[in-house]
Amino acid sequence: MTGSDTPPSFRLAYVPGVTPAKWVRIWNERLPDIPLALVPAPAAEAPGVLRDGGADAGFVRLPVDRTFFSAIPLYTETTVVVIPKDHLVAAADEVTTEDLADEVVFHPLDDTLGWERLPGRPAIERPATTADAIELVAAGVGVLVVPQSLARLHHRKDLTYRTVTDAPQSQVALSWPEDATTDLVEDFIGIVRGRTVNSSRGRQKAPAEPKPRRPEKGGTRQQAAAGKPASGKRPRPAAAGRKSGGRGKPRRRS
Missing domain, CATH: 3.40.190.10 (Periplasmic binding protein-like II)
Structure with missing residues (x-):
């Protein structure tokens, strides 16, 4: 092809x-x-x-x-920390990076947050992927800070997450x-962007062909412009002795 x-x-x-x-x-x-x-x-x-x-x-x-x-x-996205369900942090609705200061916080190679300064204590090695880091969290080795959608993507019954209010966002x-x-x-x-099918900001559509004009009743526009009667009949001549615009002179009585 x-x-x-x-x-x-x-x-x-x-x-x-x-x-x-x-x-x-x-x-x-x-x-x-x-x-x-x-x-x-x-x-x-x-x-x-x-x-x-x-x-x-x-x-x-x-x-x-x-x-x-x-x-x-x-x-x-909201940024969250993934933790075991029985972790102390799970008792709070939201935390700050300072609350994670004593935790081992994993920083996987596919991290998407772009930290200027990582919270907590660094792990001995960086996990290759977020999925690998999740497995380590489940093992109770440390915690992981990620966008909320990734926490949902890697959901496990033994893990939960809480919002981190001052972490970078994706x-x-x-x-x-x-x-x-x-x-x-x-x-x-x-x-x-949520545009409708007929939105003027969508792709340009080919212009529609103009519809043919319907002739007026009793004749066409051209006939009317030329002064021709719509019926096609020739006009009757004015009566003799009379002007087309008025009446003739009255006849004198004898």
């Missing part, structure tokens, strides 16, 4: 913690003839997937290189290469 023979499709990358199901459903309703393929990608690798053409657009975690990518920030955005803003990308932007 040549490029022109390839049917159109749309590839959407997404990072762990993002649930694109709502937007995918709307896409399938509006563009049923164009399949949407989901491309899962680790948070650190998602920009590379977009840069290399592995996806047309993607839900990523900021920051991204704004000299290459366009990005629409969507929401900022922001999720829709992003795509700026030089590759295709019509399908514009369609997906409209869906994410």
